Amino acid sequence: MSHHDHHQSFWxxxxxxxxxxxxxxxxTVTALFIGLVGLVLSWLMRLQLGFPGxxxxxxxxxxxxxxxxxxxxxxxxxxxxxLLGGFGNYLIPLMIGARDMAFPFLNMLSYWVYLLSVIVxxxxxxxPGGPTGAxxxxxxxxxxxxxxxxxxxxxxxxxxxxLVIFIASATxxxxxxxxxxxxxxxxxxxxxxxxxxxxxIFIGAAMAxxxxxxxxxxxxxxxxxxxxxxxxxxxxxxxxxxxLPREGGNPLLFQHxxxxxxxxxxYVVILPAMGIASELIATHSRKPIxxxxxxxxxxxxxxxxxxxxxxxxxxxxxxxxxxGFFFAVSTLIIAIPSAVKVYNWLLTLxxxxxxxxxxxxxxxxxxxxxxxxxxxxxxxxxxxxxxxLHDTYFxxxxxxxxxxxxxxxxxxxxxxxxxxxxxGRMFNETLGKLHFWVTFVGAYMIFFPMFLLGILGxxxxxxxxxxxxxxxxxxxxxxIVITIAALIVGAAQVVFLVNLIWSAVRGRRAESNPWxxxxxxxxxxxxxxxxxxxxxxTPTVYRWAYDYSVPGAERDFIPQxxxxxxxxxxxxxxxx
Amino acid sequence: xxQQTRSLEDRAQTWPRWLRDLVxxxxxxxxxxxxxxxxxxxxxxxxxDMFVFGSFLxxxxxxxxxxxxxxxxxxxxxxxxxxxxxxPLLLIAIMTFVLISSSGTMAxxxxxxxERHRAKAALFLTLTALLGLTFVGMQAFEWTKLIRxxxxxxxxxxxxxxxxxxxxxxxxxxxxxxxxxVIYLATIAxxxxxxxxxxxxxxxxxxxxLYWHFVDLVWVFIFAFFYLF
Numbered sequence: 160m161s162h163h164d165h166h167q168s169f170w171x172x173x174x175x176x177x178x179x180x181x182x183x184x185x186x187t188v189t190a191l192f193i194g195l196v197g198l199v200l201s202w203l204m205r206l207q208l209g210f211p212g213x214x215x216x217x218x219x220x221x222x223x224x225x226x227x228x229x230x231x232x233x234x235x236x237x238x239x240x241x242l243l244g245g246f247g248n249y250l251i252p253l254m255i256g257a258r259d260m261a262f263p264f265l266n267m268l269s270y271w272v273y274l275l276s277v278i279v280x281x282x283x284x285x286x287p288g289g290p291t292g293a294x295x296x297x298x299x300x301x302x303x304x305x306x307x308x309x310x311x312x313x314x315x316x317x318x319x320x321x322l323v324i325f326i327a328s329a330t331x332x333x334x335x336x337x338x339x340x341x342x343x344x345x346x347x348x349x350x351x352x353x354x355x356x357x358x359x360i361f362i363g364a365a366m367a368x369x370x371x372x373x374x375x376x377x378x379x380x381x382x383x384x385x386x387x388x389x390x391x392x393x394x395x396x397x398x399x400x401x402x403l404p405r406e407g408g409n410p411l412l413f414q415h416x417x418x419x420x421x422x423x424x425x426y427v428v429i430l431p432a433m434g435i436a437s438e439l440i441a442t443h444s445r446k447p448i449x450x451x452x453x454x455x456x457x458x459x460x461x462x463x464x465x466x467x468x469x470x471x472x473x474x475x476x477x478x479x480x481x482x483g484f485f486f487a488v489s490t491l492i493i494a495i496p497s498a499v500k501v502y503n504w505l506l507t508l509x510x511x512x513x514x515x516x517x518x519x520x521x522x523x524x525x526x527x528x529x530x531x532x533x534x535x536x537x538x539x540x541x542x543x544x545x546x547x548l549h550d551t552y553f554x555x556x557x558x559x560x561x562x563x564x565x566x567x568x569x570x571x572x573x574x575x576x577x578x579x580x581x582x583g584r585m586f587n588e589t590l591g592k593l594h595f596w597v598t599f600v601g602a603y604m605i606f607f608p609m610f611l612l613g614i615l616g617x618x619x620x621x622x623x624x625x626x627x628x629x630x631x632x633x634x635x636x637x638x639i640v641i642t643i644a645a646l647i648v649g650a651a652q653v654v655f656l657v658n659l660i661w662s663a664v665r666g667r668r669a670e671s672n673p674w675x676x677x678x679x680x681x682x683x684x685x686x687x688x689x690x691x692x693x694x695x696x697t698p699t700v701y702r703w704a705y706d707y708s709v710p711g712a713e714r715d716f717i718p719q720x721x722x723x724x725x726x727x728x729x730x731x732x733x734x735x
Numbered sequence: 736x737x738q739q740t741r742s743l744e745d746r747a748q749t750w751p752r753w754l755r756d757l758v759x760x761x762x763x764x765x766x767x768x769x770x771x772x773x774x775x776x777x778x779x780x781x782x783x784d785m786f787v788f789g790s791f792l793x794x795x796x797x798x799x800x801x802x803x804x805x806x807x808x809x810x811x812x813x814x815x816x817x818x819x820x821x822x823p824l825l826l827i828a829i830m831t832f833v834l835i836s837s838s839g840t841m842a843x844x845x846x847x848x849x850e851r852h853r854a855k856a857a858l859f860l861t862l863t864a865l866l867g868l869t870f871v872g873m874q875a876f877e878w879t880k881l882i883r884x885x886x887x888x889x890x891x892x893x894x895x896x897x898x899x900x901x902x903x904x905x906x907x908x909x910x911x912x913x914x915x916x917v918i919y920l921a922t923i924a925x926x927x928x929x930x931x932x933x934x935x936x937x938x939x940x941x942x943x944x945l946y947w948h949f950v951d952l953v954w955v956f957i958f959a960f961f962y963l964f
Contacts, residue, residue, distance in 0.1 A: 261772040330783060338776040341767040349764045368779065372786035376794055379904070388889040389900035391798055407895055409801040412794060419790075700764070 167690075177263035178690050179248045182270050184581065186244030187574075189270075190237050191656075193277050197232035198649050200225045209642025211623040219622040220309040223292030226620065228284075230295025231318070234424065235325060236277055238566050242431040243329070243367065244273060246573055247336050247360045249581065253680035254357050256345025256698045256720075258691045261338045265331050272328035279321035286313035294620070296417055299392035299410045303384040304403075319382040326371045326378075333371075336364040345679075347700030351455070352719070354678045354704040355448060358455055359434020362462045363427045369466070370423035377416030384408075414476055418469035425562055426465040430458055432525070432569035433500060439522030439572045440504050442676045444511030445715050447705035450503040457496035457503075464493050474545045483542045490540035497533055501526065512708070512715075517591030518674075521572030524599045525565055531603075532561025535610060550620075553613025556606045564602045571598070571655070578659070579673045580680055583687045584666030590658040594651055601648035608637045675716045678704050682718050777942045781949045788953050791908065792960055795901045807893035809962050812881070827962050830873045831954065834913075837866035838951045845944045848937035853927055856940060860924035863947065867917040874910050878903070902961065909957055912950045919943055 173181060203225050207217045217225075248266065252259055260266045283290035292309035293302035301308045302315055340353070340361040353361075380391040393408040441448040448454065470478060470486040504526050513519065535557040538544040548554060571594070578586050617624065617634055624630055672681040684694045698720040706717040747755055761767055768775050799806055810823040817825070844859035881902075885892045891899040923943045926932060932939060 261776065330780075334776050334780055334783070337779055338772055342765075342772050342775050344765050347764050349762055350767070351762060352764075368783040369786050372783060373790045375787060376790035379908075380794060383888065383900065383904060387900075389904075390889070390896055391794070391900055395803070405889075405896075407801070407803040407897055409797055412797045412801070415797070416790060416794060 177267045179252050179260050182266055183245050183249035185270050190241035193232055194237035197229050200229040202649055205642040205645040209639045222622045224290050224309050227292050227295050228290050238428045243364055250356050251339050254354050254678055255348050256679050257343040260335045261343050262335050266335050269328050269331035276321045276324035279317055283314050283317040288312045288314055291315040291318045299413050303392050316385055319378045322378050326375045329367055329371055333364045333368045345697045352703045355437035355454055356434035359430040362458050363430040366423045366462050367427045370420045373416045374420035377413055414473050418472045422469040423465050428566050432566045435569045435573040436522055436525040439518050440507050441705050442674050443514045443519035444508050445707045446507055446511040447707050449506040453499055457499045460496040471540055474542050475549045487542050518572045518576035520595045521568050525568040528560050528565040532565055550618050551613035552609040552617050552619050555619050556609030560606045579669035582663045583669055584662055585669045586662040587658050590654055594655045597651035601644050604644035605641050608641055677706050677716050677718050679719055682720055771938050773942050777945045791905050798897045802895035802897045804895040806895050807898050830870055831958050833866050834870045834951050834954050837863045838948050841944045841947050845941045848940035857924045857927045860920050864917045864920040867913050871913050916947050916950050
């Protein structure tokens with residue numbers, strides 16, 4: 160396969176590029192941009208909750224719109240897009256020794272369709288009535304009846320159209336990632352020699368291909384309910400004493416379709432994050448990842464069981480007690496492979512030569528937030544404990560820590576870790592550490608008090624708590640603390656962006672393998688890697704991805720493309 | 736000691752052949768499936784699309800179970816009046832026959848493609864596309880007839896409004912698949928005629944065939960759940 164760089168214009172090289180590395184950067188920049196929008200929306204919510212009534216431009220209607228858009232933006236348009244589209248695109252071909260994705264044109268199309276979905280999403284802010292305020296889960300009948308929620312005219316329709324477009328993009332991307340991992344590996348790269356990042360992205364992308372269909376179907380049906388006046392999800396409704404003409408629909412059906420997508424979606428985000436975290440932790444503690452096979456099996460197990468737990472989001476919607484029992488049990492079973500992974504990360508750190516640089520700090524931050532967020536999920540997985548906690552801030556604290564903060568820890572760590580390869584320059588370590596400590600400590604200050612608020616009975620999704628006499632007065636104080644922490648953590652992200660932009664232009668030149676890592680992306684002939692990645696010959700792989708600190712070896716790492724050498728005494732080298 | 740540390744390869748000797756082959760394929764380097772990338776991708780796409788149709792049909796089942804008005808009788812809704820008598824499911828039987836036949840012509844096209852009979856392969860591809868077009872045409876006729884009789888996505892004269900909603904949504908979505916398939920097959924047919932596959936081989940005909948057989952197979956399920964029950 161030969162690549163002709165020479166005749167490419169600016170447009171085909173940087174804008175309509177089919178190079179997976181350029182597409183990865185496009186995905187990342189777009190996702191970070193829309194993530195900033197989501198961040199500002201969270202500030203607005205916190206301003207109202209911390210200082211109710213002080214900010215006159217916020218009213219209950221706009222609060223629900225902000226809440227809905229914040230949730231949808233962060234989970235779908237930021238986390239999913241940056242982990243699969245950004246990291247997936249950059250890492251898969253480089254880590255498995257391929258020259259590009261299997262279908263570069265489809266890959267380019269996937270990005271532009273994603274951008275279109277983001278534009279439609281943002282357009283909803285500028286239409287009459289504004290974006291939808293039906294909650295990020297878009298439950299009908301609130302999302303299906305005219306005038307039931309703010310933005311129920313244009314807003315909800317644009318939201319659904321944007322989701323359908325996003326699913327088309329995610330399908331194109333997902334087909335590419337899965338096919339590339341299965342079919343385009345270089346010589347010697349067996350599945351069980353792949354770095355865990357590739358495993359995580361691969362399993363996450365496969366899950367996306369099987370989970371997004373349910374959201375697509377639910378979205379199409381909800382769109383028909385909104386556009387054509389069908390009644391898939393609308394039961395007999397009495398509004399202001401008037402019986403509506405539509406009846407016979409089933410609102411629970413939407414919840415099933417939504418969560419059949421929604422729960423696997425959590426793992427679509429978390430599995431790639433787990434993979435990236437494994438890379439950070441092994442590389443920067445100079446130790447082979449502990450229990451590689453167990454890590455892979457645990458991820459596969461999480462993926463399979465992850466499709467059988469969705470109704471634990473619906474315990475309070477009402478269901479047959481036997482169903483509740485089944486979904487509680489399957490939910491708690493997922494804790495086992497998750498715990499296997501956590502122990503393996505801890506045992507990887509155990510007696511390692513830990514380098515406390517920015518990527519590693521975020522790697523450790525990942526373990527911490529994943530443990531706290533995961534453990535608080537256990538009570539929520541039990542029906543009996545979920546019922547009183549479900550509509551409180553306990554749930555907000557839980558999923559923000561385990562899915563939001565933990566995933567962002569892996570994303571930030573990953574961005575710092577691969578920044579030298581992507582740009583050819585080093586980032587500023589001081590600013591990076593500042594970013595980490597403010598984000599890490601601040602995130603706990605935001606979300607830890609929420610567990611307390613939840614146990615005290617503060618309901619989530621409420622615009623204000625004035626009428627709730629039973630709440631202790633301290634809850635208002637806690638809300639002020641949370642708001643101040645949220646403003647500071649948000650501002651710290653400016654440090655991150657400044658660091659990225661400044662370092663990409665002015666940073667110190669990076670060597671091609673600054674972390675002394677073993678995986679293939681660090682062994683490219685030039686940095687940043689050229690179109691086609693490998694020059695004349697693709698690399699050949701002789702060993703697994705984690706040959707760190709091999710006894711008897713000259714240096715404390717042996718790249719995957721180094722053949723077995725006599726310097727390693729037989730029997731001591733770890734082989735897979 | 737030696738007993739405990741028997742390697743995977745040793746143990747694999749006692750496994751059945753299919754399992755050994757499976758493990759060998761999945762643990763090999765470069766390619767998991769010994770097929771070209773396009774074919775692998777089409778199979779993965781089909782699995783994903785199967786979940787789309789699976790979700791549609793499950794949603795239809797749930798909507799039908801929870802409808803409060805009586806569900807219309809498919810034997811009556813889909814009957815054709817011929818002369819004096821009313822023949823239930825006549826049109827749909829012909830439609831199904833046409834679509835299933837097109838799977839046959841598709842298989843013949845793949846065979847002629849691999850045998851490098853360009854003209855014959857293109858002929859059978861065109862025939863497949865025409866049968867697909869016939870199917871879509873008859874579907875348009877069926878929709879027109881139902882709409883004339885007062886069926887709408889939001890209401891119908893024979894009972895639960897969810898009947899029309901599900902019917903137009905699911906057959907419409909399947910019809911879109913058939914229409915896309917017709918365009919796809921026509922493109923492949925013209926490529927075959929131009930001799931575009933003489934060098935790179937005729938796998939793309941087979942890949943188009945995978946898609947087409949899948950669309951036909953899905954129809955069998957829609958036919959069974961919508962028209963027979």
